[in-house]
Amino acid sequence: MSFIDYIEPLKDFILDRQFINLLISTIILFIASLVAWFIYSKQLAKRDLFELKLKVGSSFRIFFDRLVYFLKYLAIFPIYSFLWFLIFSFLLFLLSKSRPIEDILYFGIIVVAATRIGAYVSEKLAEDMAKLLPWSLILIFLIDPSAITIKSISSSFGIFYQQIPKVAKYLVFIVAVEWVLRIGYWIISPRKAPQ
Numbered sequence: 190m191s192f193i194d195y196i197e198p199l200k201d202f203i204l205d206r207q208f209i210n211l212l213i214s215t216i217i218l219f220i221a222s223l224v225a226w227f228i229y230s231k232q233l234a235k236r237d238l239f240e241l242k243l244k245v246g247s248s249f250r251i252f253f254d255r256l257v258y259f260l261k262y263l264a265i266f267p268i269y270s271f272l273w274f275l276i277f278s279f280l281l282f283l284l285s286k287s288r289p290i291e292d293i294l295y296f297g298i299i300v301v302a303a304t305r306i307g308a309y310v311s312e313k314l315a316e317d318m319a320k321l322l323p324w325s326l327i328l329i330f331l332i333d334p335s336a337i338t339i340k341s342i343s344s345s346f347g348i349f350y351q352q353i354p355k356v357a358k359y360l361v362f363i364v365a366v367e368w369v370l371r372i373g374y375w376i377i378s379p380r381k382a383p384q
Contacts, residue, residue: 236312290352302362
């Protein structure tokens with residue numbers, strides 16, 4: 190037998206449609222898991238995304254540090270949370286065509302807000318909550334990969350994009366939730382409040 194005779198079965202195995210689907214599904218699952226774990230559950234599930242590092246110095250410097258800290262929680266963090274709400278709501282919308290988009294957006298903000306509340310109770314609880322939605326989406330996709338096509342993504346994006354101005358109230362809601370939690374945490378744990 191020649192070398193080609195040994196390579197031929199290997200080539201047929203690797204080029205088999207099922208093998209290619211298996212490889213692609215494995216890579217997609219790993220990437221989705223990595224993104225869900227590192228970005229969503231390790232960031233959004235943290236109670237304190239930003240730290241207040243007061244340096245010894247002038248009172249103006251301390252005031253400026255506190256101002257930057259408050260602006261981060263007033264503007265940057267709610268926008269960050271809101272972006273995750275939009276991303277996961279869009280993914281839910283892609284996978285659940287039978288539900289009205291308003292219900293999906295409502296569910297999406299509930300998941301993000303509940304995760305933020307969980308972060309103040311226990312960061313471990315919030316991490317577990319943050320893992321729930323991405324894993325559910327990944328499993329639905331793996332069970333029915335035909336649910337997401339390029340055509341469905343483009344048509345869904347247009348519908349979803351039209352809804353974004355209507356959910357601005359959810360941005361206000363997530364800001365209010367974050368500030369109520371933060372102030373409540375400072376009241377309960379005065380040692381951790383910004384000095």
